[in-house]
Amino acid sequence: xxxxxxxxxxxxxxxxxxxxxxxxxxxxxxxxxxxxxxxxxxxxxxxxxxxxxxxxxxxxxxxxxxxxxxxx
Amino acid sequence: xxxxxxxxxxxxxxxxxxxxxxxxxxxxxxxxxxxxxxxxxxxxxxxxxxxxxxxxxxxxxxxxxxxxxxxxxxxxxxxxxxxxxxxxxxxxxxxxxxxxxxxxxxxxxxxxxxxxxxxxxxxxxxxxxxxxxxxxxxxxxxxxxxxxxxxxxxxxxxxxxxxxxxxxxxxxxxxxxxxxxxxxxxxxxxxxxxxxxxxxxxxxxxxxxxxxxxxxxxxxxxxxxxxxxxxxxxxxxxxxxxxxxxxxxxxxxxxxxxxxxxxxxxxxxxxxxxxxxxxxxxxxxxxxxxxxxxxxxxxxxxxxxxxxxxxxxxxxxxxxxxxxxxxxxxxxxxxxxxxxxxxxxxxxxxxxxxxxxxxxxxxxxxxxxxxxxxxxxxxxxxxxxxxxxxxxxxxxxxxxxxxxxxxxxxxxxxxxxxxxxxxxxxxxxxxxxxxxxxxxxxxxxxxxxxxxxxxxxxxxxxxxxxxxxxxxxxxxxxxxxxxxxxxxxxxxxxxxxxx
Numbered sequence: 001x002x003x004x005x006x007x008x009x010x011x012x013x014x015x016x017x018x019x020x021x022x023x024x025x026x027x028x029x030x031x032x033x034x035x036x037x038x039x040x041x042x043x044x045x046x047x048x049x050x051x052x053x054x055x056x057x058x059x060x061x062x063x064x065x066x067x068x069x070x071x072x
Numbered sequence: 073x074x075x076x077x078x079x080x081x082x083x084x085x086x087x088x089x090x091x092x093x094x095x096x097x098x099x100x101x102x103x104x105x106x107x108x109x110x111x112x113x114x115x116x117x118x119x120x121x122x123x124x125x126x127x128x129x130x131x132x133x134x135x136x137x138x139x140x141x142x143x144x145x146x147x148x149x150x151x152x153x154x155x156x157x158x159x160x161x162x163x164x165x166x167x168x169x170x171x172x173x174x175x176x177x178x179x180x181x182x183x184x185x186x187x188x189x190x191x192x193x194x195x196x197x198x199x200x201x202x203x204x205x206x207x208x209x210x211x212x213x214x215x216x217x218x219x220x221x222x223x224x225x226x227x228x229x230x231x232x233x234x235x236x237x238x239x240x241x242x243x244x245x246x247x248x249x250x251x252x253x254x255x256x257x258x259x260x261x262x263x264x265x266x267x268x269x270x271x272x273x274x275x276x277x278x279x280x281x282x283x284x285x286x287x288x289x290x291x292x293x294x295x296x297x298x299x300x301x302x303x304x305x306x307x308x309x310x311x312x313x314x315x316x317x318x319x320x321x322x323x324x325x326x327x328x329x330x331x332x333x334x335x336x337x338x339x340x341x342x343x344x345x346x347x348x349x350x351x352x353x354x355x356x357x358x359x360x361x362x363x364x365x366x367x368x369x370x371x372x373x374x375x376x377x378x379x380x381x382x383x384x385x386x387x388x389x390x391x392x393x394x395x396x397x398x399x400x401x402x403x404x405x406x407x408x409x410x411x412x413x414x415x416x417x418x419x420x421x422x423x424x425x426x427x428x429x430x431x432x433x434x435x436x437x438x439x440x441x442x443x444x445x446x447x448x449x450x451x452x453x454x455x456x457x458x459x460x461x462x463x464x465x466x467x468x469x470x471x472x473x474x475x476x477x478x479x480x481x482x483x484x485x486x487x488x489x490x491x492x493x494x495x496x497x498x499x500x501x502x503x504x505x506x507x508x509x510x511x512x513x514x515x516x517x518x519x520x521x522x523x524x525x526x527x528x529x530x531x532x533x534x535x536x537x538x539x540x541x542x543x544x545x546x547x548x549x550x551x552x553x554x555x556x557x558x559x560x561x562x563x564x565x566x567x568x569x570x571x
Contacts, residue, residue, distance in 0.1 A: 001561075004561065005561055005562060008557075008561065012325075012558075015554070042514070045143060045511070049143055049507060050507070050511075053503060053507065057321055057324060057325065058325065060317075060321060061318075061321040061322070061325055061558075064314075064318045064321070065562070069314070069318050070318070070322065070562045
C-alpha cells in the first residue's frame, strides 16, 4: 500500500499540471483574448483562483505523497 | 496522521450541549438562508441590477456575482479563522453573523439599475462579497464550537446538527420566497416583493445574535488560552508548516472537494437542470427541491450518528461512489420524465390564445409555449405522478449529500489541533465547497451549452455527445472521482480525537 500511495504521487502531480495547462491554454487565454466582457470573469477565476489551487495544490500533495509523508 | 490521546475535558452536560448546538445551528442556518436567497432569486436580481437589454448577459453577470460570493469564501475562512484561533470562537462567529445580516439586509434596500445606474450592480457585488466573507468565517466557528463541547463518542452526531443548516437554510429560503410570491401578485413581487426575503433576514439575525451573545466560550479554547497554548500566528502555523499543511491538502483533495461538488449537484444543479434544461415551471421546481430537501434533511443527523460507530471515512466515500455511479442515470431519467416528446398529447385540449399555446399530455403535464419577438419560451407543469417521481430522484441525490456532508464537520475538526483548528479546517472546507462546489452551476451549464452546440454541428467529432444535456455532470463526476481515490488511499479510517 505504501508503494501505491507513493507511486500515485506522480499521477497527482501530472494531473495538476494537466489541469493547469487545460485551464490556462484551453480556457483562460481564449477568453482573455475574446474581447467580450462576459468572458473576463471566468478567465480571471481560471487564472488566479482555480489554476493555483488545482495545479499548486495537487503538485504539492503529489510531492508529499511521493516523499512518503502520508505513509502513516 | 497520529492518534491523539482520548480526552473529555471539553464535554459539556446534556442541557448545555443542546443550548450550544441550538445557538450555533440557528446562527449558521440564518447565514445559509441569507446566502441562498440571492441564488434563488438570481433571475429576478439579474433584471433589477444588471443592464436589462441582454437577459442572457444579465443572467451570466448574476452567476458571476454568485461565483464571486463563493470564490471569496476561502478568504473569509482565512481572515475569520485566524481571528477565531487568536481571540476565540464565540466572538468571531458573532461578528460573522452580524456582517452577513447587514449585507443581506442592504441588498434588499439597494435601488435598481434603472434608478441609480451602474452603481447598483457594483453595490450588489460588494455586498455579495461581504456575504461570502462572512460565510467563510461562520461555518468553521460553529463546527469547532460544537465539536469542542461534545463527548468524543458523539461528536459526529452533535456536529451533524450544524450540517443540517446548509440544506435547511436553502429550504427556508425557497419557502420564504414561495410564501412571499403567493401573498402578492406577480407584478408586485417583480416590482418590490423580491426584496422581502432579504429584509426578513434582519429580524432573524437580531434574534440569533442575542441568543449567541449569552453563550460561553469553547471550553477547549479557554483551557488552551489559560495555559498559554494558543497560536500567535495561526496562518503561518496552519499553512507554513509541512506537518499541518499536508493535512490541509489531504482534507481538501480527499474529502471536501468531492463533498462540495456532490452537495451542489444534489441541490443546486438539480434545481438548475429542472429549470433551465428540462424547462419545468419555476414554482413547481422549487416545490420539488423543497420536498426532497425536507424529506432528506434528517439523514444528516443519521449519518453523523452512524459515523460515530463505523467511522467518518466509509460513509463519506460510499456517498461519493454512489453519486459517481448513478448521476448520469438519475439525470437521464429526470430529462426523460419531463421531455414532452416522450408523452402523448391530448390534441383535443390544445388551445392557442394570442402568442401563447397550451398543450396537455396524458400524464397531466401541461406545456405552455409563449412566442415573443421570434423566440419561443417553453415551460412545463408536470403531472402529479411525474412530480412524485422527480421528488424521489432529487431525494436520492439529497441522500448522497447527507452521506458526504453529515460526518464532515467532525471529520475536519478531528484533523487539526485546538490552537489552529478554526483556521486549518475552514480553508479546505470553503475551497471544497465554495470554489469546487460553488462554481458547479456555471461550469456545468457551460459544458451542457458546449455539448449542445457541438452536437448540432455535423463535424463535431469527439465533442459530439449522445446526450448533450448530461454533459454538465462530467464536472462533479470527475472531481468526486479524484476525491474518492485520494480519500480511499490516504485517509485514516479510525476517527481522531480533538486535542
